[in-house]
Amino acid sequence: MSILLKVENLSRSFGGIHANSDISFDVKEGEILGVIGPNGAGKSTLFDLITGFTKSDRGQVTLREKNITNVRPDLICRMGVGRTFQKLKPFAEQTLLENVIVGALAKEKNLKVARDKALEIIDFVDLIEKRHHYAKELSTGQRKRLELARALATDPKLLLMDEVTGGVDQRTIPGLVELVLKLKKNGITVVTIEHNMKIIMDISDRILALNQGKRIAFDIPKNISQNSQVIDAYLGTIDAA
Amino acid sequence: MTSQVIIQALISGILMGLIYALIAAGLSLIFGLMEIVNFAHGDHLMISMFSAFWFWMLFGIDPIFSIPLTILLMAAIGVATHYFIIRKILNSTMLVQICATFGLAVVLRALAQLLFTPDFRTIKNPIIQGKFEILGIFIGKPQLYASLVCLIAFILLYFFVTRTEAGTALQATSQDRQAAEILGIPSNKMFALGWAIGLSCVAVAGSMLSNFYYVFPDVGVNFSLFAFVAVALGGFGSITGSLIAGIIIGIVESVGGLLIDPSFKLLYVFAVYLFVVIVRPQGIFGRY
Amino acid sequence: MNNNISPRLLEAKNEPLWYFNKNSLIIIGVVILSLFLFPFTSPSKFAIHLMMMIFMHAVMAQSWNVLAGFSGQISLGHAIFFGIGAYASAYFYVKLHITPWIGILAGIGISGFVAMLIGIPILRLKGHYFAIATLLIGISFQVVFQRWPEVGSSSGLWIPINRDSPWTSMQFHKSKVAYYYISLIFFVGSFFLVWLLNRSKLGYRLRAIRDQSDAASSLGIHVSKYKIIAFVISAMIMAPMGSIYAQYVLIVDPNNAFNVDISILVLLISVMGGVGNIWGPIIGSAILIPISEFSRIYFGGTGRSIDLIVYGVLIIIICIFRPAGIVSLIPRSFREREKAK
Numbered sequence: 099m100s101i102l103l104k105v106e107n108l109s110r111s112f113g114g115i116h117a118n119s120d121i122s123f124d125v126k127e128g129e130i131l132g133v134i135g136p137n138g139a140g141k142s143t144l145f146d147l148i149t150g151f152t153k154s155d156r157g158q159v160t161l162r163e164k165n166i167t168n169v170r171p172d173l174i175c176r177m178g179v180g181r182t183f184q185k186l187k188p189f190a191e192q193t194l195l196e197n198v199i200v201g202a203l204a205k206e207k208n209l210k211v212a213r214d215k216a217l218e219i220i221d222f223v224d225l226i227e228k229r230h231h232y233a234k235e236l237s238t239g240q241r242k243r244l245e246l247a248r249a250l251a252t253d254p255k256l257l258l259m260d261e262v263t264g265g266v267d268q269r270t271i272p273g274l275v276e277l278v279l280k281l282k283k284n285g286i287t288v289v290t291i292e293h294n295m296k297i298i299m300d301i302s303d304r305i306l307a308l309n310q311g312k313r314i315a316f317d318i319p320k321n322i323s324q325n326s327q328v329i330d331a332y333l334g335t336i337d338a339a
Numbered sequence: 340m341t342s343q344v345i346i347q348a349l350i351s352g353i354l355m356g357l358i359y360a361l362i363a364a365g366l367s368l369i370f371g372l373m374e375i376v377n378f379a380h381g382d383h384l385m386i387s388m389f390s391a392f393w394f395w396m397l398f399g400i401d402p403i404f405s406i407p408l409t410i411l412l413m414a415a416i417g418v419a420t421h422y423f424i425i426r427k428i429l430n431s432t433m434l435v436q437i438c439a440t441f442g443l444a445v446v447l448r449a450l451a452q453l454l455f456t457p458d459f460r461t462i463k464n465p466i467i468q469g470k471f472e473i474l475g476i477f478i479g480k481p482q483l484y485a486s487l488v489c490l491i492a493f494i495l496l497y498f499f500v501t502r503t504e505a506g507t508a509l510q511a512t513s514q515d516r517q518a519a520e521i522l523g524i525p526s527n528k529m530f531a532l533g534w535a536i537g538l539s540c541v542a543v544a545g546s547m548l549s550n551f552y553y554v555f556p557d558v559g560v561n562f563s564l565f566a567f568v569a570v571a572l573g574g575f576g577s578i579t580g581s582l583i584a585g586i587i588i589g590i591v592e593s594v595g596g597l598l599i600d601p602s603f604k605l606l607y608v609f610a611v612y613l614f615v616v617i618v619r620p621q622g623i624f625g626r627y
Numbered sequence: 628m629n630n631n632i633s634p635r636l637l638e639a640k641n642e643p644l645w646y647f648n649k650n651s652l653i654i655i656g657v658v659i660l661s662l663f664l665f666p667f668t669s670p671s672k673f674a675i676h677l678m679m680m681i682f683m684h685a686v687m688a689q690s691w692n693v694l695a696g697f698s699g700q701i702s703l704g705h706a707i708f709f710g711i712g713a714y715a716s717a718y719f720y721v722k723l724h725i726t727p728w729i730g731i732l733a734g735i736g737i738s739g740f741v742a743m744l745i746g747i748p749i750l751r752l753k754g755h756y757f758a759i760a761t762l763l764i765g766i767s768f769q770v771v772f773q774r775w776p777e778v779g780s781s782s783g784l785w786i787p788i789n790r791d792s793p794w795t796s797m798q799f800h801k802s803k804v805a806y807y808y809i810s811l812i813f814f815v816g817s818f819f820l821v822w823l824l825n826r827s828k829l830g831y832r833l834r835a836i837r838d839q840s841d842a843a844s845s846l847g848i849h850v851s852k853y854k855i856i857a858f859v860i861s862a863m864i865m866a867p868m869g870s871i872y873a874q875y876v877l878i879v880d881p882n883n884a885f886n887v888d889i890s891i892l893v894l895l896i897s898v899m900g901g902v903g904n905i906w907g908p909i910i911g912s913a914i915l916i917p918i919s920e921f922s923r924i925y926f927g928g929t930g931r932s933i934d935l936i937v938y939g940v941l942i943i944i945i946c947i948f949r950p951a952g953i954v955s956l957i958p959r960s961f962r963e964r965e966k967a968k
Contacts, residue, residue, distance in 0.1 A: 149845065175847035183845075189838035200835045203828050204847030212828075214640050221636040229639060245842075252847055376755050427947045433754055434701055438898045439946035441891060446939030453932040560887075564766065567759045575755070602774055609763040616756045617748050 099126040102256055102287050103179075108147055108157035116311040117143040120157070123306050123316050125256065130282055131289045132302030132319070136331055139308040141291045142184050145258050149181050150174045161256070175204060180254030182245040184261050184291070188233035194220065194244055195229040201251030216251055223247045223277060239270035246277065250286075257281065259290040263297060275301060295332075299323060307331070347476050348597040349590060354478075356589020357486035358544050361493050362562055363569035363581035365540030368500075371513045371576025372533040373429060375436050379420075379444035381563025383538050385451060387413055387545025388554045392460055395549075401466045403484075406546045413542035417534035425534065426527065451556035459553040467550055485547035492543045493582060496536070500578060509533060513576065561605065565592075568612040587611070645826055662811055666804045673924075679807050679875075681916045682814035683868050687889070688896035688908030689817045690864035696903030697830065698857040699837035700750065701758045704765025705893050707745075708738040708862040710772070710884035712869025717784040717879040720796070727797040727874055734866040742862035746855040762890070769885035783880025786873065797874045806875050813871070817864050821905050824860070833857050837903075895942050901952025910953050915941070 103125040110118045118140045125131050133141050146152035148159055150171040159167045161177060169177075189197050195213070198220055202212035220226050223243040228236065233244060242262065249257060262278060263271045275297055281288055292298040298305065298319075305322045307315040309331040315322055322328055366380045377383070390412050394405035420443065428439050470479045500506040511519040512529040520526055552558065565588055572587065573580025588608050595607035666675065691705050715737050716730025749760045773781045789796035799805035824830045835843040836850050844850045873879045892915075900911025918941075919934035926933045949955055 151841065151845075170849070171841075171844040172847045172849045175845055181845050183842065187839045187842035189835050189842065191838055192834060196831065196834075200831050200843070200848070201846045203831060209828055209831075210644055213644055217636060217639045221633060221639075226633075226635050226639055248842070248846060376759075424943060424947065428950075431946065431950050434695065434898065434902060435946045435950040437701060437703075437755075437758060438894065439943055441894070442939045442942035442946065444939075445891065445895075445935050446943070449932040449935035449939065453936070564763065568763070571756060571759060603770065605770055606767050609767055612763055613749070613760060616752055616760060 099128060101125070102127045102162060103148070103289075104158075104160040105144075105148065106158045106160070108144070108159065109155050110143060110147055110152060111155060118147060118154075119311045121308070121311075121313050122157075123313065125287060125289055126303075127255075127287055128282065128285060129287060129303040130278065130301055131287075132298040132305040133289060133291045133308065134293075134295070134298055134305060134322075134328075135308035135314075138310070139331075140311040141308055142260055143311075144308070145181060145260055145289075145291070148174075149179060149258065175252050175254075178253065178255035179258065180249035180252050180256070181258040182242070182249055182260055184264065186238070186241050186245060188236075188241050188244055188248075190234040191232065193230050193232055194225060194236065194240075194247075197233055197244055198247045198251050201248040204252040212251075216247075219247045219250050222250070222280075224273070237270075239266040239274065242266060242274060243277070250281075254286065256287045256289065259288060261291050261293065263292065263294050271297070343475050344597065345594065348593045350476060350478065351482065352590035352593035353586055354482045354486040354589070355593065356586035357489045357493070357582075358548060358585075359562070359565045359569055359588050360582045360585025361489040361496075361540050361544045363566040363573065363585050364493060364496060364578050365537035366563075366566045367570045367573065367576055367578055367581045368496075368540070369533055369537040370570060371578075372509070373425070373530055374575075375425060375429075376440065376567070376570075377537070378437060378440040378563070379447055380541065380566055381559025381561075382444045382447040382451075383413065383416065383559070384541045384545045384548075384562050385554075385556060385559035386416065386447065387538075387542045388549045388552070388558060389451065389455060390542070391546040391549035392462060392554045395462050395465070402462060402546045402549050403466055406488075406543060409542040409546050410539045413538040413545075414535035417536075417538035418531045420538075421531045421534040425530070429530075448556050448559075455556065457556055459555045461553060462549055465550045479551065481547075481551035485544075485550060488547050489544055492540065496540065497578060499536070505532065509536075564605070565608060568608055571612055572615050659815055662815075663808075666807055672803065673920075675803050675807050677917060677920050679803070679810045680920060681912050682807075682810040683871065684892070684896055684916050685909045685912035686810075686813050686817045687865055687868050687893045688900070688912055689821055689905075690861050690868075691893040692897045692902060692904075692908050693821060693824070693864060694857055694861040695897065696907075697824070697833035697837060698854050700854065700858070701754075701894070702761045702861075703758050703887075703890050703894065704761030704763075704768075705861075705865055706885050706887060706889035707765050707768050708742065708865035709869040709872070709889050710768060710881075711738045711741060712866030713873040713879045713884040714772070714778055714784070714869075715866070716797075716870035717786055717873045718778060720786060721784050726795045727870060728795075731867050731870040734870050735863045738862040738866035739859045742859045743855055746858040750851060750854040750858060762887070765885065765887060765890050769881045769887075772881040772885060779880070781881060783878060783882075783884070786877040786879075788877065798877070803875075806871065810868075810871055813867055818905065818909070820864070825905065829853070829856065895938060898952060899942060899945055901954030904952070904954045906957075907952050907954050914953065 101124045105124065106122050108118055108121045121144060133144065135141050143152060147154050150169050153168050157167070158165060161179065166174060166177060189200065195216060198216035199212050202215045206212035206215060217226070217229065220229055223246055225240060225243050225247070228240060233241065236244060246259070259278070262274050266274065278288060278290065278301060302319055305317065305319055306313065307322060307325070307328045314327040314331060315325045317325065362380070362384060366377055369375060369377050387409050390409040391402040391405050394400040394408060395402060424439055424443060428436050467481050467484045470477050500510060508519070508524045509529055509532060511522065511524055512526050516526050569581050569584040569588055572584035588611070591607050591611055592604050596604045665678065687709065691702060694700055694702055712734035715734030716727040719725040719730035719733055720727050745764060749757060752760055772778055778784060789798050790800055793799050832843070832848050832853050835846065835848060836853055840850050869884060896911035896915050897908050899915055900909065901907030915938060918937050922934040922937065923931070945952065
């Protein structure tokens with residue numbers, strides 16, 4: 099499999115705190131890459147750096163041989179990298195359909211075509227009945243699907259998902275996980291941040307483990323679960339909690 | 340142009356700057372507490388000036404002695420403003436908050452025009468008047484005393500906020516409303532207190548200004564613009580920031596007027612605002 | 628994405644992109660027609676004047692509403708574009724002897740250009756910083772025009788009276804009805820422009836920016852570019868009102884053209900009616916403008932204060948009790964396109 103995204107020595111600090119220091123990894127086409135790490139490990143910062151929401155101090159991000167370091171977020175999207183946000187950011191005053199149409203307009207010129215595409219994706223995330231509901235009326239799980247649908251509508255090759263199951267109730271988790279696997283089946287490469295260890299071990303092809311802004315492991319799930327640094331990092335948080 | 344002229348401009352700039360600083364401090368205090376910009380701030384200043392004027396006109400009380408009365412009046416207006424308007428729009432959108440305080444500004448100014456007519460008025464023969472000369476530089480006594488009183492008020496404000504129990508409570512609410520509530524500090528009372536103090540600042544500045552400035556319904560407009568600029572420069576919510584920013588504005592206004600063209604005084608100050616917010620949106624000093 | 632299309636999806640795809648409420652379309656048509664016929668009912672001069680003021684202020688508020696409603700930025704300096712419109716047509720006529728009709732177009736163009744120049748640096752500013760920046764820039768325009776000899780400094784430009792060619796000079800001295808129709812055409816035009824904007828791709832993108840600009844940029848929208856576009860459109864809607872006003876009163880000076888009160892008034896009208904709603908500016912204007920026009924008649928010289936007091940009190944009441952504006956009193960099904968069940 100060819101390499102879709104390559105991250106080399108990516109670094110960023112905020113007022114002396116190293117949110118990300120010298121992070122390197124790659125993402126292969128068609129895989130699901132899990133990103134784990136305790137709170138404050140720098141997972142969301144990593145996403146912000148890749149998608150251009152935060153400027154990096156050092157390092158390089160390459161998408162299919164193309165340098166995309168510090169490129170504006172809207173251009174990153176147009177190059178085929180979609181994302182969702184940990185703190186959900188729906189267009190609250192608009193309907194689900196309108197939310198997804200905005201995403202579809204990134205690639206479609208015609209509004210009607212964009213609408214139809216949006217409907218297909220809404221059907222894909224299984225929310226077709228809710229298409230005319232305002233985003234603010236949806237549940238957290240449904241809003242996660244909304245964000246996913248919106249990002250999918252931009253035709254991403256690579257999708258960065260920040261906390262698929264965070265903040266949703268237990269019953270809705272399996273459906274969301276199934277959805278991620280369905281993405282993979284459709285040929286979309288996924289990088290996902292996830293706190294639920296069981297889920298991430300099950301679905302990921304490879305896992306990137308971060309702690310205090312540094313990469314502590316990058317391997318297949320089986321090896322990650324036996325990695326002493328990963329175990330320490332997680333035990334550490336359990337102790338603190 | 341001699342250096343004497345420039346020093347003259349510099350000094351009068353600093354003197355006015357101290358007055359701007361106190362007005363801005365009131366605005367900044369209110370903003371820091373509840374993230375609301377009081378667009379009626381200049382009109383509150385106008386009321387303070389009219390208060391000083393009417394105390395003199397009707398009862399013959401000199402502005403310097405009516406300061407406590409004006410403070411009482413403005414503090415009451417502040418509490419009433421909070422109670423009847425601000426309290427109810429705390430959780431509204433920024434647009435609604437802007438509109439409400441703008442609406443208040445429109446009402447206050449129109450009321451003043453209706454009740455007091457648009458005439459320009461002056462207080463004749465106040466206790467503080469005249470000017471003196473040091474080394475060829477003329478300093479107006481009203482300006483000098485006004486800036487000194489404002490500086491004293493500023494220092495008192497600073498000590499109140501940092502050294503007293505009520506002031507600390509105020510700061511706690513300003514930094515984290517919820518946390519302060521948990522500690523038993525009622526935010527609603529703190530907001531009312533903030534408005535009372537914020538408008539007291541304006542009361543002091545207005546009383547002292549009435550010694551040498553025309554009193555008329557639109558008098559607050561330019562002062563409030565300068566206060567917005569000062570607060571943005573000093574960082575919204577920073578009291579010490581507004582002191583420095585106020586002085587900078589006073590100097591820019593008077594020295595700029597001297598060196599370039601006095602009729603564009605306003606523009607120099609605005610240019611400073613635009614430059615600062617575009618280059619450094621969090622203000623020169625940030626928050627606190 | 629899915630090969631086997633579900634019946635639910637098929638049903639959804641068969642829905643029209645937009646629902647047109649037949650009844651409201653008929654109502655809109657009837658209202659527009661009767662507004663065009665109104666002058667034939669031989670109304671008083673005052674009635675014509677009042678209607679015209681309502682139209683003009685509705686357009687001005689609509690302009691402001693495009694910026695606030697679509698991109699979420701609050702301008703306190705919209706008088707800039709009113710003033711540019713007024714000065715452009717007056718300058719073209721007085722100094723260059725070019726018909727105000729061309730002057731209106733010039734005003735629209737210049738306004739759009741100035742909006743772009745102002746917008747590029749300041750549209751990055753958030754919330755209060757933007758609002759205060761527009762307020763200060765608005766006043767700066769007034770200060771500069773007060774001291775600019777080419778446009779008559781403080782005394783402004785007086786448009787010479789021309790009784791010979793009303794249409795080329797855009798001056799109608801016998802009857803004000805022509806001004807009524809001009810402002811009515813702009814009123815209807817701006818309504819449909821905003822209506823189209825609402826349903827365009829641009830409308831989708833701007834609403835996205837208004838609601839959540841980070842999410843918008845993650846979906847490929849160049850946020851600052853679109854904010855500038857909204858600002859430019861807004862400015863271009865405002866400018867012709869300045870031109871019409873200049874032709875109506877035949878004098879343009881810094882005080883009537885760049886008055887801060889205009890900036891505040893368009894904001895109050897929009898908020899009164901309902902921000903981000905196409906009907907908001909119309910409702911707000913229909914309520915507030917008669918108040919000031921009538922109070923001017925009843926109270927004479929002091930009317931200016933009375934109407935402002937009523938304005939201010941009304942707006943405070945609206946802010947406290949109906950922050951979504953008067954339009955929110957009307958049941959939803961009438962204001963919004965019908966949702967599919």
